[in-house]
Amino acid sequence: MEGVDHLADERNKAEFDVEEMKIVWAGSRHAFQVSNRISRLVANDPIFEKSKRAVMSRKELFKNTLKKSAHAWKMINELRLSDEESIRFRSFMDQPGFVDLHWGMFVPAIKGQGTEEQQQKWLPLANNMQIIGCYAQTELGHGSHVQGLETTATFDPQTDQFIIHSPTQTSSKWWPGGLGKVSTHAVVYARLITNGKDHGVHGFIVQLRSLDDHSPLPGITVGDIGMKFGNGAYNSMDNGFLKFDHFRIPRDQMLMRLSKVTREGKYVASDVPRQLVYGTMVFVRQSIVSNASNALSRAVCIATRYSAVRRQFASQNGGTETQVIDYKTQQNRLFPLLASAYAFRFVGEWLKWLYTDVTQRLEASDFATLPEAHACTAGLKSMTTSATADGIEECRKLCGGHGYLWCSGLPELFAVYVPACTYEGDNVVLQLQVARFLMKTVSQLGSGKAPAGTTEYMGRAQHLLKCRSSVKKAEDWLNPGMVLEAFEARALRMAVSCANNLSKFENQEQGFSELLADLVEAAIAHCQLIVVSKFIAKIEGEIKGKGVKNQLKNLCYIYALHLLHKHLGDFLSTDSVTPEQASLASHQLRSLYSQLRPNAVALVDAFNYTDHYLGSVLGRYDGNVYPKLFEEALKDPLNDSVVPDGYHEYIRPLIKQHIRSARL
Amino acid sequence: MEGVDHLADERNKAEFDVEEMKIVWAGSRHAFQVSNRISRLVANDPIFEKSKRAVMSRKELFKNTLKKSAHAWKMINELRLSDEESIRFRSFMDQPGFVDLHWGMFVPAIKGQGTEEQQQKWLPLANNMQIIGCYAQTELGHGSHVQGLETTATFDPQTDQFIIHSPTQTSSKWWPGGLGKVSTHAVVYARLITNGKDHGVHGFIVQLRSLDDHSPLPGITVGDIGMKFGNGAYNSMDNGFLKFDHFRIPRDQMLMRLSKVTREGKYVASDVPRQLVYGTMVFVRQSIVSNASNALSRAVCIATRYSAVRRQFASQNGGTETQVIDYKTQQNRLFPLLASAYAFRFVGEWLKWLYTDVTQRLEASDFATLPEAHACTAGLKSMTTSATADGIEECRKLCGGHGYLWCSGLPELFAVYVPACTYEGDNVVLQLQVARFLMKTVSQLGSGKAPAGTTEYMGRAQHLLKCRSSVKKAEDWLNPGMVLEAFEARALRMAVSCANNLSKFENQEQGFSELLADLVEAAIAHCQLIVVSKFIAKIEGEIKGKGVKNQLKNLCYIYALHLLHKHLGDFLSTDSVTPEQASLASHQLRSLYSQLRPNAVALVDAFNYTDHYLGSVLGRYDGNVYPKLFEEALKDPLNDSVVPDGYHEYIRPLIKQHIRSARL
Known part of the structure; x- marks a missing residue:
């Protein structure tokens, strides 16, 4: 039955031009062409195979994300994909990972909140992925209410540094994607304190791990927050926790586009409108x-x-x-x-x-x-x-x-x-x-x-x-x-x-x-x-x-x-x-x-989704559902053997038991 | 902070007698006492520990179910628990498994649809778990519409047997819990055919696996249907598929309380009202x-x-x-x-x-x-x-x-x-x-x-x-x-x-x-x-x-x-x-x-749930949420090492790369 379109009758019924609708859906002919080309590029690459995610252990799944991300980076560079194409590429990869936060939050935060000088220093490193960053805002005890964050960044005029510190357990950063195991850097949100005065929450670029051996720097405790909803899903991502023990960063790592701290510890608002x-x-x-x-x-x-x-x-x-x-x-x-x-x-x-x-x-x-x-x-x-x-x-x-x-x-x-x-x-x-x-x-x-x-x-x-x-x-x-x-x-x-x-x-x-x-x-x-x-x-x-x-x-x-x-x-x-x-x-x-x-x-x-992107036996383009459900079932590790592991220890003794007295 | 009740203030506010409400919720003082005792019995037994289910592989999770089920059976017998207590015990175990279907569907089907004679033969075996049964009704292509089932049970007067057969792929049994890897028997629903006449869907007791070595009997193809929604959850259960290739069973394994087939192949309705x-x-x-x-x-x-x-x-x-x-x-x-x-x-x-x-x-x-x-x-x-x-x-x-x-x-x-x-x-x-x-x-x-x-x-x-x-x-x-x-x-x-x-x-x-x-x-x-x-x-x-x-x-x-x-x-x-x-x-x-x-x-x-049964760090009785979230996170295998597996293959090459040309 391979190659037969079980939905051909349905497609013949359509009363409109599906190819034109694809362009309407995509937004433009150009957008359609990019999506169409890139989605097939990803779908045809065996590295991006998705069907075994559910039976991978947490470690395997995470490592699989690392592998896919590295391969994607290689492809994006080799094919010299544009920014638009790269974004599409990562989206069709369809596996949450640290790169989402690096490109989606870390880089934009530097662009939006960093001074020209800061951008010139950090963006090339980030754009080359020579550093990998995340966005460390939410804390264990603080979500929607950003002004309630507890992490402090206290200016030390003696050394011209900020001391980043987590004063309580609830002040631990908690949730940032990519933080747990991968990020070398983070934009960290903390209460800025100069001369004993609290100026509210500001962003700071903080290095978390050694660029030589990836070990967390002294004063940094970092790890993964554990399993999340579902099988596969966001468990491919290292959402992390982060605690600071009086960790010092140079003054120029405060993101200073909107306001800055001078060498003397004076807090100065810039003339850039906050509305930005x-x-x-x-x-x-x-x-x-x-x-x-x-x-x-x-x-x-x-x-x-x-x-x-x-x-x-x-x-x-x-x-x-x-x-x-x-x-x-x-x-x-x-x-x-x-x-x-x-x-x-x-x-x-x-x-x-x-x-x-x-x-x-x-x-x-x-x-x-x-x-x-x-x-x-x-x-x-x-x-x-x-x-x-x-x-x-x-x-x-x-x-x-x-x-x-x-x-x-x-x-x-x-x-x-x-x-x-x-x-x-x-x-x-x-x-x-x-x-x-x-x-x-x-x-x-x-x-x-x-x-x-x-x-x-x-x-x-x-x-x-x-x-x-x-x-x-x-x-x-x-x-x-x-x-x-x-x-x-x-x-x-x-x-x-x-x-x-x-x-x-x-x-x-x-x-x-x-x-x-x-x-x-x-x-x-x-x-x-x-x-x-x-x-x-x-x-x-x-x-x-x-x-x-x-x-x-x-x-x-x-x-x-x-x-x-x-x-x-x-x-x-x-x-x-x-x-x-x-x-x-x-x-x-x-x-x-x-x-x-x-x-x-x-x-x-008209959505023009590949079977790879859909990732669904029920949603297959050709409608050949039932034989493929069988094929998928047979891939489960439980089907490796006809008699399951555990039979001799737990099933056979039950069937062969002689504890009858209590039940009869 | 251990031992402190962080919700004590809340409890002091209550304007009613919580102990009496527990009895209202349970339905009676007796029901409350049974639930209270049994839930603590289960909660205090380390075998029934639940917190690692999310990081178990499918095989480990399934084996864990076998282990818990065998242990539960041992406890139920040793403590000579009543039926009411046994049901509560399995429910507080809180892990879906083959026993749910054995007790919840297989045994009741024999009780409800078997003749006195059939009940006398099969129920002692089932009640002792010397056979383990499931309920094989739904098929790959047939769910709600029971009358649409395709599996056939054709009477062969020459041998006094029914020939159970799966004529198509969509007629494969699909979904029955406990079928995939554990059940030795099943109540199978199939279209009864005698003398070329289709009498509609009836139930049959069918042995699936050898009681000696657990291998499927000749003519039986059986296995697990693969991963389901969520992590842990129903993946502890071996929902299965089942195909028959002209598999023969004796005539007296048709469940004959409501209607029977005689030695001559005559279909006879009994005088027991169908409304039962x-x-x-x-x-x-x-x-x-x-x-x-x-x-x-x-x-x-x-x-x-x-x-x-x-x-x-x-x-x-x-x-x-x-x-x-x-x-x-x-x-x-x-x-x-x-x-x-x-x-x-x-x-x-x-x-x-x-x-x-x-x-x-x-x-x-x-x-x-x-x-x-x-x-x-x-x-x-x-x-x-x-x-x-x-x-x-x-x-x-x-x-x-x-x-x-x-x-x-x-x-x-x-x-x-x-x-x-x-x-x-x-x-x-x-x-x-x-x-x-x-x-x-x-x-x-x-x-x-x-x-x-x-x-x-x-x-x-x-x-x-x-x-x-x-x-x-x-x-x-x-x-x-x-x-x-x-x-x-x-x-x-x-x-x-x-x-x-x-x-x-x-x-x-x-x-x-x-x-x-x-x-x-x-x-x-x-x-x-x-x-x-x-x-x-x-x-x-x-x-x-x-x-x-x-x-x-x-x-x-x-x-x-x-x-x-x-x-x-x-x-x-x-x-x-x-x-x-x-x-x-x-x-x-x-x-x-x-x-x-x-x-x-x-x-x-007033629901009187143990922390074990709730299985939630957020819902802990003592409200001590945040320190315990940390403890849980640290259990994740990803936190076994500070530098994750995959660093040398996939992260370090990225950071140390020299592919700049394409991106700058």
Whole structure:
């Protein structure tokens, strides 16, 4: 059966140009070509084989990461890959490792917070990987609340050094990836203390290990924090702990772009605007949103293909059993996730534009749009990562029992993905930041300061507070204006309602604490509106390729209407839609599912994932699932022998026992 | 710091008698005493140590299961434990293994489906573990749809044997626990064929392996299906595959209680009512609901204790940071899960009563209540297991970053638990069974046949279709009658609305297919009503102990009102409550959270779990989390050496490289 495409029938049903959709998904023809070429380069290299990760011991798995990283570095250099290509290369390698933090956090921290001089000294070393760095911020007892960090960096004017110290056990650095076993250096965040005064948390470049024999330097205790969620997954990474015992570094290793300490120990703020750090935050979070669409689309690709392969229960006209994907219950869970993957793709694309816009404004010292951009990226990071984590697990369940097998790819995808809900801002904490911004925006309505960007709709509060949805028939829910207005009315009314409830408290902070749960819901409503509006903007733009736009329209309305159904309580309690209009939306949604159905497999083909990258027997391109499940099973070490190790010690004595008296 | 109780302050706050609550939780003083004694017996035995499971290879982990199982068997016999005590013993062992299926499925299948004669022959062997059995039903290509199984058992009159055969690859048995490496026997489900006629799926006792050397018998191919979700978790179990090549068994190994094949090959149904099998189903499902409350309460115990230990962000009056459990966002996610654990406990208790009732009726050949009991257990199995799986993951997230560590206990608890959503009936398929039953009940309203049991409320349809909630102030939501009526109105109206929509279709089956998603929601509404009503019944009964009843009341209303908020769309669109009433419910809910807060740690102490059973550094009884996290980290094999294996091959060459040209 090798070489047969078991999903050929499905692919023949597609009503759109899949090749053009691949380009839409990738963002541009160039991006498609890079991804396409690099993903195949990685997939065809046996060093990057992934299928044995689950049965590797921790040490083997970690060593495997070292091997892959070294090989990747060799390839990247030999092939003289560009930065864009190198990033893609590491991403398709699909194994968390120290290089992620070196390139993703250590180098950017030096670029963003180091002076020109510091950059000239450290970046060439880091860019050549002659030093390997990580990002040591969180501590055993301190996560989201960065200002609560306990590590100290005390300036010693006698020696012109900082003394880095961990005063308590909870001040130990804990979690930084790449720290445990690999990094030679770290950007360490510590409380800066000069002349007995605490200036708050600052970053320092600290060497941790000898460049000769890799042993930790005196005064440094460093190690791995142990096993994490899942098999394989992040256990390939050496997340580490780090304790300092009065460890000294030269003064010039404080990252001094924003503020510095002079030879005399004087603390001086530079004239570089502090807002610059927000630019980096916008960049990091837009990449997290892009990753969300990657991760969710992988899960959806697996679940969609396997739902087309798998059959359960006889079809009404007898004969073979029905494809699982034909059940409305399956469609109702799967298709909104497929739509979400596309939705997050396009909002991620828009965030790339936002980052460019923010950067240009920062360069022109225009900080006016920054709070809005910051709130928007915080909220979208939170909303898309939560939805993706839940969505991956839902896709696993949509694959039935076999989704529980490691070789389905979904358990590991879930375990690898879920930290995204916690890192770079806990998702609940982030929504509260959004809520604070929304409350501020509401309080300023009518003050003459018009809300801009993603809060522009709040400027139309008067209309949105009293408007009534004009949806009269199911097809009206395909009208972008009517959909948008319902989402805008819901978001605005929830925000205004929160603001009204807050105003009843004498103490605003106490009111905020009391209403936290409602505020989170209002923030989520705002974020969902952003995603819906960016998806609508996408389908209103020019899109090439036969039938492509039509498919994206279906996906856009599936995304919006399933949200409307899921959060119906919000829409009804704010009177943004009536129960009858909601019922029309459900009706329209079912019709959209039927229209999507014949295109489902082609819509996940458009992600253009290699079988290597997917790493799933259930999601194989050719749909040849069952024989391959057997092949995978036979690889398990337990199948090395027919009679298992332990038989003679523990099974045979049981069967041959003579302890009967007690049981009979 | 050893021996210090870091949670003592929390325990001193409790406003109720924790010892009495332990008895309520256990179900009786006797049940408490058994659990208390047996759990400590297991916890204190070093053989049952669990903390190294994550770093064991698959083979080591499996062998560790064999060792623990053999030791448990020895202890159970030496201590002459009763059946009740043995079951508890295996449960506190907390490691999935072949014995679960031997006792939980193989023995009950023989008891339920074997004739007296068959029971006399096989049960002593099984009860002594002289044979070890499993339950071989699902096939590679066939799960929920039992009637679609492909394995055949063809009667051969010449030899008086059945020929068991796997005609295709998809007919291979796949998933049965204990099958892969341990079981000597299996109850195998196969299509019975006599004289060329297919009589559907029946059970057969089949010997798989030699009792002398454990090698598979000729004609049998058997092995392990490979790694599953998570580290440790179900990888301790040998879920297996099994193929038959015209394998022969004697005729008397067909389980013949319900029907038999004569020496001449004639198929004869016995006079034992087929409904008896439903009794077993009710039993199995009630135990799954009990397990749901076990699993959820473990996760909640961990998250609650750690939320009291963990501090983030400064409190308003300065000083130490605020305990995470004091944040309303945390309470809003955690406390409803705590309430759910109690709710599932009590509905599980009620299901035990239902099983006794069903059994008595079956013995009196009264089958009238069976369809209702069947629908009810199917729905509760589905609803509680889905909520528990989601709840465990939510508890993990509520522990912040450290919840991602394996030693938090939550990743493994999740991985071990999630199969419950799939086994013994896929959760969506089960809700559709409930929906079918509800649609039938609605169609018979007015026919004079009064709905009974958990559908009794549907008999009050006339009232429930037109009643309006009389809630006027927040405290009204503590009135059991008003809460019940809102849930009854919502459930009934959703069911009636589905029935109305169904009636618009000419073809009922086609309508059912089209409306599957709505039907599932109606079924869930019905199941939630059952849980709420049984919780209310519990708090209306006699409950001893200072303050105990008061705590249970709080939990009951938290459970009900958080459901009301979560499914607000249902309540509003059916007009069962108004937006104003919903807002009062949210207000009341916040007030209940404040009342619960000082009792939170004591309410999870009432579960009486040992640190061994919890298996979580974050959930330690003494709250001494941070030093113990370090101890756990140091156990990881990666920390055996300071300089990791792989340094010389892969890290040093990188740092010492001279490939600069390409990168600079």
